Amino acid sequence: MFAYHLMALHSGTVGSAQDLYQYTQVAKDLGHEVLVYGPPDLSLPFTFSLDLAAVDALVFVFEWTTHLRDGDRLDFARFVTKVPRERRIVIDCDGAYNDPISANGDHNHRDAALSRRWTEVCDSLSSKICQPTLRPLRSNVIPFLFYGFNPKRAEPYEAESKEYGMMYVGHSKLRWSAMERVLRAVEPVREQVGRLAVVGHGWDALPPWAAAMRIEEAFYTDYAYLQKLGVEIFPPIRFEHVIPWMSRAVFNPVLLRPIFQRLQLVTPRLFETVSASTIPLLTMDDAEHVRQIYGEEIMELILPDEHPERRILDCVRHPERYVGILKDIRRHLAGQHSHTRRLKELIKIVES
Incomplete structure (x- = not known):
C-alpha cells in the first residue's frame, strides 16, 4: 500500500x-x-x-x-x-x-x-x-x-502532426533559470521554431497557495520575456494528459530544479518526456548522471553550452535525425527502468 x-x-x-x-x-x-x-x-x-x-x-x-x-x-x-x-x-x-x-x-x-x-x-x-x-x-x-518508464505508453514520433515547435509541461517552481536557458537558445532562431507553449502553475501568475506557503520566490518567472517570445501559457493538466500534450510539439525541454541537480535526483518528467512523441532536450549539467540514466545515446539530446541554437534548429528542421536515438533510449529505459x-x-x- x-x-x-x-x-x-x-x-x-x-x-x-x-x-x-x-x-x-x-x-x-x-x-x-x-x-x-x-x-x-x-x-x-x-x-x-x-x-x-x-x-x-x-x-x-x-x-x-x-x-x-x-x-x-x-x-x-x-x-x-x-x-x-x-x-x-x-x-x-x-x-x-x-x-x-x-x-x-x-x-x-x-x-x-x-x-x-x-x-x-x-x-x-x-x-x-x-x-x-x-x-x-x-x-x-x-x-x-x-x-520509471512504461514502454507501452511510448508514442511513435510523427513529425507531420506537430502544432508547436516547443512545449514544456510542468510547473514553474524553481525552474525559471533552466527554462530561460532554453528560451535564450530559441530566441536567435525564433521564427524558424514556430509556436512555443508552457503548461502548468506559475508561468504567468503566482499559484493561489504560494503566498500562504511562503514560496513566492520559487515561482519567479520573467513574464515580460515570455510575452516577448510569444510563449503560449496553459493551465495545469491532469497526469493522464501529460504525454499527449507533450506529443504536440517537435521538442520538449527536460528541466530539473537546481537542488535536484545537486542531489542527482530523478523525477517523473525524466521518463515521461521520452514516452511522448517528441524530442526530449535535456538541460542538466552533469553529463555522467544523465548517461547513467539514459545510456550513451542521450549525449546527442543534451542542449550544448556553445551555440545551443544550432541544436534547437536541427531538431526543428531535421527531427528524423533524432528518431533513431529516441528508439535506442527507449529500449535502454525499457530494460533498466521499467x-x-x-x-x-x-x-x-x-x-x-
Missing part, C-alpha cells in the same frame, strides 16, 4: 500520481495488488482503502510534505500499530532527508530545525529510507529511483 498526499492525487496535476498509477497496473502482472491509503473515491483510477489488516508493506511517498491529509494523526497512529516497522518504507522524493542544502537559489530546507523535523518523522516511521538517486548523501539512505523492474526492486527492499 502507498501512503501519499491525497490532495495531490485529487488535483492530478502535481507529484507522483502517474507513477503510483503505473505501479497499480504492473502489480497485477506480478500477482500483487497495490492500494493507496485513503477513503474510496470513484473519480480517481486508484483502489483506495483504509484497511491495514491485510497490508504486507506500507510505502510512504513524501514530496513537499510528510502530511497525508487534514487530521492525519489518527492515520499515522494506525500505521505504526498495524504495520510492522520492518514492513514500512519511506520514499523521500525531494531529497529532504538531508541536512540543509542549497544550490543556485534553491534549497531542501529553510533551516536546520526543519531538516531535523523531517528526519525525525521519517526515522519514526521506518529504518528503510529511500531516495530517487544513485548517490544519496547519507550512508543509511537506500538508492531507489522509484520513478515500472515492473522498479516494483521488483521495491519488493526486495521490503523483504530485506
Whole structure:
C-alpha cells in the first residue's frame, strides 16, 4: 500500500500520481495488488482503502510534505500499530532527508530545525529510507529511483502532426533559470521554431497557495520575456494528459530544479518526456548522471553550452535525425527502468 498526499492525487496535476498509477497496473502482472491509503473515491483510477489488516508493506511517498491529509494523526497512529516497522518504507522524493542544502537559489530546507523535523518523522516511521538517486548523501539512505518508464505508453514520433515547435509541461517552481536557458537558445532562431507553449502553475501568475506557503520566490518567472517570445501559457493538466500534450510539439525541454541537480535526483518528467512523441532536450549539467540514466545515446539530446541554437534548429528542421536515438533510449529505459523492474526492486527492499 502507498501512503501519499491525497490532495495531490485529487488535483492530478502535481507529484507522483502517474507513477503510483503505473505501479497499480504492473502489480497485477506480478500477482500483487497495490492500494493507496485513503477513503474510496470513484473519480480517481486508484483502489483506495483504509484497511491495514491485510497490508504486507506500507510505502510512504513524501514530496513537499510528510502530511497525508487534514487530521492525519489518527492515520499515522494506525500505521505504526498495524504495520510492522520492518514492513514500512519511506520514499523521500525531494531529497529532504538531508541536512540543509542549497544550490543556485534553491534549497531542501529553510533551516536546520526543519531538516531535523523531517528526519525525525521519517526515522519514526521506518529504518528503510529511500531516495530517487544513485548517490544519496547519507550512508543509511537506500538508492531507489522509484520513478520509471512504461514502454507501452511510448508514442511513435510523427513529425507531420506537430502544432508547436516547443512545449514544456510542468510547473514553474524553481525552474525559471533552466527554462530561460532554453528560451535564450530559441530566441536567435525564433521564427524558424514556430509556436512555443508552457503548461502548468506559475508561468504567468503566482499559484493561489504560494503566498500562504511562503514560496513566492520559487515561482519567479520573467513574464515580460515570455510575452516577448510569444510563449503560449496553459493551465495545469491532469497526469493522464501529460504525454499527449507533450506529443504536440517537435521538442520538449527536460528541466530539473537546481537542488535536484545537486542531489542527482530523478523525477517523473525524466521518463515521461521520452514516452511522448517528441524530442526530449535535456538541460542538466552533469553529463555522467544523465548517461547513467539514459545510456550513451542521450549525449546527442543534451542542449550544448556553445551555440545551443544550432541544436534547437536541427531538431526543428531535421527531427528524423533524432528518431533513431529516441528508439535506442527507449529500449535502454525499457530494460533498466521499467515500472515492473522498479516494483521488483521495491519488493526486495521490503523483504530485506
